Structure formats: C-alpha cells, structure tokens
Amino acid sequence: MIHIRLAWHGIIHHRQQFGPFLLASTVLMAVNFTFFAVLNNTGLKTIEMGEAIRSVTTIGTVFTIILSAIFMLYANNFLNKQRNQDLSIYSMLGLRLHDLRFIVIIEQMILWLLTIVMGIIAGTTFFRLSFLLLKHLLGSNTLVEQLPVRAIVSCCILFSVIFCCLIIYNIYQLYQVKPIQLMRQSQATEKAPKNRWLMSWFGLALLGTGYAISVMTKPNLSAILQFMLAVVLVTVGTYILFIMGSITLLKYLKSRPHFYYRPNHFIAVSGMLFRMKQNGASLASICLLCASILVTMVASVSLFVGEGQLIKQWNPLDIMTLSQSDTLLQHEQQIVHLGRQHDIKIGNIYQASMTTPIIGDFSGNQYISHTNISKGVSQLSTMTLADYNQIQGTKLKLKDDEVLVYTQADDFHQQTLKINGHTYHSQTIAHFKLAANYGHSIFKPIFIITANQQVAQTINPQKMVAR
Amino acid sequence: MTILSLQHIQKQYDISQQNGFLALRDVSFNVDEGEYVAIMGESGAGKTTLLNIIATLDNATGGEIILNNQNLKQLSEKHAAQFRREHLGFVFQNFNLLDTFNNEENILLPLVLDKKSVPDMKMRLATLAKQLEIEGILKRFPYEISGGQKQRIAAARALITQPDLLLADEPTGALDSHNTERLLTIFESVNQQGQTILMVTHSAKAASHAKRTLFIKDGKIFHEIYRGDQSRTAYMSKINASLEALSNDDEEMMQS
Numbered sequence: 122m123i124h125i126r127l128a129w130h131g132i133i134h135h136r137q138q139f140g141p142f143l144l145a146s147t148v149l150m151a152v153n154f155t156f157f158a159v160l161n162n163t164g165l166k167t168i169e170m171g172e173a174i175r176s177v178t179t180i181g182t183v184f185t186i187i188l189s190a191i192f193m194l195y196a197n198n199f200l201n202k203q204r205n206q207d208l209s210i211y212s213m214l215g216l217r218l219h220d221l222r223f224i225v226i227i228e229q230m231i232l233w234l235l236t237i238v239m240g241i242i243a244g245t246t247f248f249r250l251s252f253l254l255l256k257h258l259l260g261s262n263t264l265v266e267q268l269p270v271r272a273i274v275s276c277c278i279l280f281s282v283i284f285c286c287l288i289i290y291n292i293y294q295l296y297q298v299k300p301i302q303l304m305r306q307s308q309a310t311e312k313a314p315k316n317r318w319l320m321s322w323f324g325l326a327l328l329g330t331g332y333a334i335s336v337m338t339k340p341n342l343s344a345i346l347q348f349m350l351a352v353v354l355v356t357v358g359t360y361i362l363f364i365m366g367s368i369t370l371l372k373y374l375k376s377r378p379h380f381y382y383r384p385n386h387f388i389a390v391s392g393m394l395f396r397m398k399q400n401g402a403s404l405a406s407i408c409l410l411c412a413s414i415l416v417t418m419v420a421s422v423s424l425f426v427g428e429g430q431l432i433k434q435w436n437p438l439d440i441m442t443l444s445q446s447d448t449l450l451q452h453e454q455q456i457v458h459l460g461r462q463h464d465i466k467i468g469n470i471y472q473a474s475m476t477t478p479i480i481g482d483f484s485g486n487q488y489i490s491h492t493n494i495s496k497g498v499s500q501l502s503t504m505t506l507a508d509y510n511q512i513q514g515t516k517l518k519l520k521d522d523e524v525l526v527y528t529q530a531d532d533f534h535q536q537t538l539k540i541n542g543h544t545y546h547s548q549t550i551a552h553f554k555l556a557a558n559y560g561h562s563i564f565k566p567i568f569i570i571t572a573n574q575q576v577a578q579t580i581n582p583q584k585m586v587a588r
Numbered sequence: 589m590t591i592l593s594l595q596h597i598q599k600q601y602d603i604s605q606q607n608g609f610l611a612l613r614d615v616s617f618n619v620d621e622g623e624y625v626a627i628m629g630e631s632g633a634g635k636t637t638l639l640n641i642i643a644t645l646d647n648a649t650g651g652e653i654i655l656n657n658q659n660l661k662q663l664s665e666k667h668a669a670q671f672r673r674e675h676l677g678f679v680f681q682n683f684n685l686l687d688t689f690n691n692e693e694n695i696l697l698p699l700v701l702d703k704k705s706v707p708d709m710k711m712r713l714a715t716l717a718k719q720l721e722i723e724g725i726l727k728r729f730p731y732e733i734s735g736g737q738k739q740r741i742a743a744a745r746a747l748i749t750q751p752d753l754l755l756a757d758e759p760t761g762a763l764d765s766h767n768t769e770r771l772l773t774i775f776e777s778v779n780q781q782g783q784t785i786l787m788v789t790h791s792a793k794a795a796s797h798a799k800r801t802l803f804i805k806d807g808k809i810f811h812e813i814y815r816g817d818q819s820r821t822a823y824m825s826k827i828n829a830s831l832e833a834l835s836n837d838d839e840e841m842m843q844s
Binding site for chain 2: 123130131133134135208210211212213214215216217219220347
C-alpha cells in the first residue's frame with residue numbers, strides 16, 4: 122500500500138519533528154497512567170485516609186487530562202506545517218483528496234500505536250517508582266501494587282479520544298491544503314495572528330473565577346469539589362489567556378503609535394507577536410506545571426510543619442476512649458490492667474460526658490447549624506461545668522445563662538453567644554485539656570461549657586456521650 | 589493539433605463581496621502540440637492565476653478551457669487529481685522537492701503514485717538522467733545539492749510522466765545566470781523532441797528561448813510575438829521592446 126509507505130516514510134524522515142512529538146505524547150501518557158493506576162488501586166481504598174488520597178488524585182487526574190489534551194493539540198500544530206507542505210506536493214503530483222486523508226489517518230494511527238506502547242512501558246515504570254514512594258511516605262505495608270489493567274484501559278481510551286480529535290482536526294486542516302499555495306512561496310509564510318478581545322476577556326474571567334473560588338472556599342467536605350472546579354477554570358483560563366490574551370495585549374500595544382514606534386518597543390512587540398502565537402500554549406503549560414509544583418510544595422511543607430500540632434489536636438492524651446453507653450469503668454480497668462502488665466505507670470485519668478457534636482458555623486455571635494454537613498466548618502459539643510472543673514482542677518461557677526467557649530483557633534471573642542434561639546453570656550477560655558478532634562475529621566472542634574446538664578441539652582439536644 | 593484552448597477566460601476573486609477583484613478579464617489563446625510558449629507580464633497581471641487555472645488547481649469564473657479534449661470546468665476534484673497525474677508536469681520557482689526522499693525517489697514519485705512497473709521506471713529514469721546530466725546526484729538528497737541541480741531534478745520529475753503539457757512557473761527565478769542558461773537549454777531540447785511547454789516568467793532571457801511570447805496586462809492578452817526564424821538576440825530585443833511598450837502604455841494612460 123502506497124499510503125502506508127508514504128505515511129511511514131514521512132514519520133521516519135521527519136523524525137526531528139515526530140521524535141519530540143512522540144516523546145511528549147509518551148510522557149503525557151505515562152503521567153496519566155500513573156494517576157489512573159493510583160486511582161484504581163484497590164489496596165488504597167481499604168487503608169485509612171485512602172479516600173483522601175483518592176480524592177486529591179482525582180483533582181490531579183482532571184488537571185493532567187486537560188493538560189494532555191491541550192498540549193497534544195499544540196504539539197500537533199508543530200507537525201502540521203511540514204505535513205501540509207508534503208501533502209500539497211503529493212496533491213500536485215496527482216494524489217486525490219481521499220488519498221491524502223488516508224495518509225493522514227494512517228500516520229496518526231502509527232503515532233497512536235507508538236504512543237500507546239511506549240506510554241504503557243514508561244507508565245508502568247513511572248507508576249512503580251511513584252507507588253514505592255507513596256508506600257514509603259505512608260509507611261504502609263498493606264498497600265499492594267497491582268498490574269493496573271483498568272488504568273491501561275482508561276489510559277488507552279483517553280489517548281484514543283485525543284488522537285481521534287487530532288485526526289478530525291488534521292483532516293479539517295487538509296481542506297486548507299491547496300497545491301495552489303506552492304505556486305507562490307510567499308503565501309506559505311505565516312499569517313499574523315488575529316485579535317480576539319472577547320476570548321481574552323473570557324479567559325481572564327475564567328482565571329479570576331477560578332482563583333476567587335479557591336480563595337473563598339471554606340475548608341469543608343464539599344470543598345474538594347469546588348477545588349476541582351477551580352483547577353479546571355484556572356487551567357482553561359490560563360491557556361486562553363496565554364494563547365489569545367497575550368496576542369490581544371500585544372496588538373493593543375501595537376495600536377498605540379506613541380508606544381509602538383520606539384526603537385526598543387517596535388522590535389520587541391512585533392517579534393513577540395509571532396513568538397507568542399507559536400509558543401503561547403507551551404508557556405501556559407510551563408506556568409501551570411510551576412503552579413502545581415508550588416501548590417504541592419506548600420501543601421507538603423505545611424503538612425510537615427503542622428504534623429506535631431495535628432497529632433496534639435487529634436490525641437491530646439496518650440489514651441482516649443469514647444463510648445456511647447456507660448462502659449467507661451470497664452475501659453478504665455482494662456487500661457490500668459494493661460499498664461500493670463507492661464510496667465507502665467498510669468497518670469491522671471479524666472472523665473467527661475459531652476454531646477455528640479453538631480456541625481455548623483459561627484456567624485458573628487451566632488452559631489448556625491447546618492443540616493447539610495458538607496457545608497459546615499466546625500463541630501460543636503457541650504459539656505457541664507462540673508466535668509470541666511474536675512478536669513481542669515478549677516472552681517469556676519456559672520449561672521444558667523452563662524457559658525464558657527473554647528475554640529481551637531481562639532477566634533471567638535464575643536460577649537454573647539446566640540445558639541438555638543437562646544442568648545448566653547459567653548466567656549472565652551484559652552486552654553482545655555480534653556480539646557480533641559476525636560473523629561479526626563476536618564471540622565474544627567468547639568466546646569461549650571454550661572452550668573448544668575439541662576442547659577447543655579438545650580444548646581445541643583444530641584445524646585450525651587461519655588469519654 | 590491544438591492541445592490547449594482558452595476561450596474568454598475570466599477569474600474573479602471574492603465574487604460574493606462588493607470589492608471582488610477581477611484577476612483575469614478576458615483571456616483567449618490556443619497552444620498547439622509541440623509549442624513552447626512563454627507568458628510575460630508585470631507582477632499582479634494575472635500570470636499565476638492563469639497558470640493555476642490551466643493546472644486544474646483553480647477554477648475560472650467564466651469562459652471555456654479545454655486541455656487535451658477535456659473541458660477542465662467539468663472535472664471534479666477527484667478527476668482533477670488524476671488528470672494532473674496523467675497529463676501535466678510542473679516545475680516551480682522554489683523546486684518543491686520532498687526532502688524526505690532522495691533525488692531518484694523524488695523523480696520516480698509520480699510513477700510510483702501511478703503504479704507503473706519498476707523496469708519501466710528505471711528505463712525512463714536512465715534516459716532522462718542522461719539528458720539532464722543528473723546521473724551523479726541521483727542517490728543524494730535534495731538538501732545536499734545546489735539550486736541549479738534541484739531545478740534539474742524537479743524538471744526530471746515533471747518530464748518522467750511524459751506529460752501532454754509541461755507547466756513552468758518562474759523556473760529560473762531562483763537560479764543564477766549559468767544555471768538559468770543550462771535549464772533553458774534543457775527546456776529547448778526537450779521541446780525539440782516534441783514536449784509542449786507553457787512557461788510563466790519575468791525574464792526576457794528565459795522568454796527568448798520560447799517560440800512564442802504572450803504579454804498579459806490587467807487580466808488581458810496585451811500582445812503576442814513569435815520568434816520565427818529570428819536569432820535569439822534579435823528576438824530578445826523585440827521582447828524587451830514589447831515590455832517597454834507594456835510599461836510605457838501605463839504611463840501614457842496616467843498622463844492622459
């Protein structure tokens with residue numbers, strides 16, 4: 122088949138162009154593969170906090186999929202000029218449009234096949250490496266690395282879709298290929314890019330919305346979805362802004378004669394115009410990758426720095442037990458017994474009963490509870506003053522309409538607290554020995570200490586739990 | 589026998605728009621088999637448009653064009669490609685060789701696309717290579733040879749199909765005087781062997797090798813002169829005189 126030979130010949134002899142293209146597509150496939158493989162690992166679903174790893178990975182996957190699709194389209198453009206030149210010579214020598222279409226399809230299929238094969242090989246290697254790293258980070262032995270068949274399938278589907286888009290785009294481009302252009306070389310030169318105000322503003326709006334969402338989102342359960350939306354908006358917005366916005370800006374500068382007709386501006390602006398047209402997408406990709414590195418770095422650093430505090434918040438005491446029924450005495454005996462067995466001296470034992478937390482949020486001096494827990498930021502528990510005095514070793518007294526408020530971040534300083542339709546005089550306390558986020562949830566714990574159990578129940582009608 | 593016949597060819601760009609540009613107004617001429625015709629004119633006179641229409645790469649908006657008994661207007665895209673392959677040969681100013689193929693493969697490509705037999709290819713190539721003096725560079729790549737050599741390879745590619753009509757668009761435009769002379773001599777000798785040639789050119793020297801020169805201006809045939817039995821120098825000075833008349837006419841019009 123002459124078509125296959127011509128397509129293959131083109132790829133082999135234009136390896137200076139096709140090589141980098143294949144390298145890019147292989148690396149992109151490998152990166153996507155790694156993400157898919159982590160997502161599909163069954164071991165990760167069962168370990169503690171595995172769900173968190175999965176949801177963060179999902180965001181990463183969405184990001185890399187968008188990045189891959191755009192970058193592939195961009196890399197494809199590099200091939201197009203050379204390809205169109207060759208195809209128009211073929212056309213001049215008497216190949217019909219459908220022959221050219223066939224050559225384009227075969228060429229893309231060869232590239233697709235090479236990408237898939239090399240991508241899977243590179244991906245498996247990458248994946249093993251990153252999985253070993255993940256295992257080391259988690260210190261987990263239960264994680265088992267699997268041959269990720271589902272990841273291979275998902276990745277193949279993704280890249281087949283991308284290559285299908287490329288084929289459609291290239292065939293569309295084919296209709297612009299006219300051997301007539303060969304007649305005059307000047308027509309083959311690059312056209313000056315077009316001005317696109319609307320798209321530039323649109324890109325800016327997308328970027329702005331993305332950042333606004335990420336800044337304004339409160340750290341609650343639904344945040345991860347909003348964060349995902351923000352990632353998508355910022356990614357798409359950055360590309361549009363770099364590809365079209367940069368050109369719009371340069372064209373605007375060009376349209377101001379007093380600025381443009383200066384020796385250094387003149388050359389810089391006109392040169393940049395063509396360079397930005399060719400390299401807008403790659404610059405945007407570099408920016409996005411840098412941004413994601415920054416995000417990852419900041420997140421990791423803050424995790425490392427905050428590690429001690431987090432442990433303290435989660436477990437302020439060495440041993441904590443929590444029970445909904447009255448079995449605390451049993452627990453205590455068991456702990457003391459275990460301590461004796463292992464020659465450990467048991468220190469102070471604290472006991473308190475408090476209400477199951479209600480999820481909600483402070484708004485001024487009012488605490489609003491949310492029925493939809495995915496919107497809440499805090500969890501509020503109440504306990505009696507008697508228990509508090511016993512734990513802290515204090516002898517405070519409270520009236521019925523007075524409460525003590527403890528917030529972990531020490532961010533509540535109102536004189537009154539309105540809750541469940543009642544208003545209380547409130548006083549903030551700085552320390553509380555039992556201030557534990559015992560559910561290890563993302564909600565910030567708030568404790569309200571009341572005069573007696575009755576008040577505690579009015580504030581929070583939930584059942585009391587002992588601890 | 590007439591091989592190419594143009595009757596009142598008109599070409600208008602952007603018909604839909606108000607400021608549609610009329611590249612060709614009314615062009616009529618015939619080319620007989622074995623002729624060597626040069627088309628001259630200033631930039632923007634419509635030479636290339638005319639060549640594109642004859643090459644089936646563009647369509648005329650008015651008039652009739654018959655090439656080798658085939659009305660080009662009735663050709664579909666599919667058949668136009670086949671027609672180009674079987675009946676036309678092209679030589680361009682910028683060579684348009686494929687850098688991915690070596691010179692021999694570049695020359696043979698039209699035959700490969702036409703699925704000719706290998707012995708046939710080799711035979712045709714041997715004859716042409718000798719005539720065009722390119723035997724020594726057949727195994728090299730287009731980017732390894734000089735402009736003059738590239739143009740001879742391109743000429744070989746155009747001639748190897750033994751086309752009914754060889755179309756040349758400024759074939760000497762990118763060549764130095766020595767290589768120009770060499771290419772024009774080759775064109776003259778293949779013409780003497782019966783090859784019909786239609787060449788668009790700026791250069792009076794190139795046109796002086798042709799048997800007939802057409803002058804085109806403002807989308808119309810302005811003038812035509814035959815070489816007849818004149819010497820090349822005499823013919824060339826006549827061409828130069830016509831060119832001068834072509835531009836003087838312009839000035840006269842501006843003065844009046």
